[in-house]
Amino acid sequence: MIKKLEHIGVYVNDMDESIAFYTEVLGLNLASRKQLDNGVELSFLSFPGHPETEIELIGRGTEGMSDSGIVHHIAFTVTDIEAELERLKGLGIRLLDEEPRTILGGTRIAFFFGPNGERLEFFQPAL
CATH class of the missing domain: 3.10.180.10 (2,3-Dihydroxybiphenyl 1,2-Dioxygenase, domain 1)
Known part of the structure; x- marks a missing residue:
């Protein structure tokens, strides 16, 4: 059984610029920012008081990642x-x-x- 929407992933060109846009323009909070072992950077954002659904920003430029499934x-x-x-x-x-x-x-x-x-x-x- 599917329970809820977890997150939406968006490829980004500039992680800092994208975090600023989603926090300053749309009012989301940065929940976490992490670097994977393969070099991909991920940031998770959600609205204050609503951590149940997030936007995942995915840093570009890493081998094995493509933008073929853009949301x-x-x-x-x-x-x-x-x-x-x-x-x-x-x-x-x-x-x-x-x-x-x-x-x-x-x-x-x-x-x-x-x-x-x-x-x-x-x-x-x-x-």
């Missing part, structure tokens, strides 16, 4: 999607959606990009 997007639940988009605009974050889209009877979404070109989504559930 399509990572979604973050928000309470005010317009305010979050304005905040991202003020930070100079590259947006795919300048304005939120409405889907599935009132759910609002908007996509933007992380520092490695990863597609991220703000998700505001229908009331």
Whole structure:
């Protein structure tokens, strides 16, 4: 039986830049940063008070690692999607959606990009 989503792995070009983005822009906490025996660097981040689901940042440039299975997007639940988009605009974050889209009877979404070109989504559930 599958119980929950554990983590989402994202290949990154610059670990320091990526940690700064996910902590400073999206508000996650760095839970751990480790180097594997083969030289791959891993960092795990989660939201304060919610360590049950993490984003795993995977350092590139190591033999045996490839980006053939890049994740399509990572979604973050928000309470005010317009305010979050304005905040991202003020930070100079590259947006795919300048304005939120409405889907599935009132759910609002908007996509933007992380520092490695990863597609991220703000998700505001229908009331």
